[in-house]
Amino acid sequence: MVAVTTHLVLFSLSLGVCLSTTIIAGPKDAFVLLNADAAFNCTVSVPWSVIIWLMDSRPILTVVGEGPIITDPQFGQQNYSTETTFTSELIISSVTMKENMTVRCSIQTDGYKEAFLFVQVDGPLYFEKMISSVVVNHATDVVCKAEGWNPAPTISWKNNGTMVDSKMYNTTTQQSSENLYNTISILNLTLSANAKIICLAEIKALPQPKSAELSITVKPFLTFTAGMDQTWLIIAIVVPIVVAILLIILIIVIVICIRRRKQDETSYQNELKKMSMKKPFETTADGVENMGMSTESVYDLQYPSGLTSPYWINTWSEDKSSNILETPTIPADYREVQRKTQNEPTKFPWYPQKTRHVTAV
Incomplete structure (x- = not known):
């Protein structure tokens, strides 16, 4: 088949040399959307022998008297004839961007005519x-x-x-x-x-x-103004409410903090009071020193081991009207203890003294 086609082309070319064929109308520039079909027309005079279509000097379709010789299915041909002319229409299917190129119609006796194919894209x-x-x-x-x-x-x-x-x-x-x-x-x-x-x-x-x-x-402008006034009215109502709620929350938080602080201070004072109540008496050269006097009862006082009873308690005479204070008799053994302890140094506790109670003899 290829051999037959080649012979037909050669025969047509040799015949065209003897005939006077001209290109009456060559192809025109074509603007085609991407993936659409492009068409180019080439009209020649009668008689004609062969028409060759080329794209950038590359043959893509050959037309002879018996019909087109197609080598690529993308390229097709239709023809229209009159008594004096023959028109070949080249059809390029589904063009792509790479096919932005020159399209040429060529005959053997009258040279060629060419046009340009523009592939374009439309978007949204x-x-x-x-x-x-x-x-x-x-x-x-x-x-x-x-x-x-x-x-x-x-x-x-x-x-x-x-x-x-x-x-x-x-x-x-x-x-x-x-x-x-x-x-x-x-x-x-x-x-x-x-x-x-x-x-x-x-x-x-x-x-x-x-x-x-x-x-x-x-x-109208008033319609938009009314809408804006309504918006500002809503803002004027909502904003103060939000601010008031936030203010109330802030006050509650402050009150809670103050109460917790007072409770902490009270707890601290109670602890100090308990510590001071647990401090014992000590005997000094001058008498009994209370290093942590208890406020609960007078029976919390501690006495020296040599004393069997609080000898310093005031006693009143039977004659209550005289109001005379009588001094109790001091036991001899306590005088001996007092004499021995006069030359000893006074004992001071390492913590501060709260209350000092001294009984003089």
């Missing part, structure tokens, strides 16, 4: 924020975004079907990847009545511009 078009209402005669920005396009689209606006002056909006483009671009357009509006706003994005591969639509209702 949307409003950054869906605005439903605005204040009358109040300036508002409407943001329209086109993401993932190639090339960057041309953005335009319509207000109630009328094209908006380009001075009313600002458009910027940034490259998001190797072959794609993001475009942002900001329209500044000051509306006095309800409006239907349309954002349009256009590239040559689209038969019609892609659009995004937004309906905006214009409301």
